[in-house]
Amino acid sequence: MQGLKRKLVYVTAYEGIGLCLSTLGLALLSGTAPSNTGPLAVMITTIAMVWNFIYNTLFEYWESRQATRGAAWPGAWRTRSGSSLPWWCT
Secondary structure (H helix, E strand, C coil): CCHHHHHHHHHHHHHHHHHHHHHHHHHHHHCCCHHHHHHHHHHHHHHHHHHHHHHHHHHHHHHHCCCCCCCCCCCCCCCCCCCCCCHHHC
């Protein structure tokens, strides 16, 4: 899967799970039936899907125009001791 098809499958699957969880969460928090909180969850999920799609498309366009692939600075994440591990792992 490439391009638009891949994006649509991933966004739909992710937001479908989010829709179910947010409907149930809103129903539990408000003490009403999921049929009452469902429309709000659908609106929130739709806004999230549109924003996610636009942001990812713009980011991938910007990323494709960059001359450097990968990390811009090879040693950018290294500590003073030369380790690339965080301080709590050393």
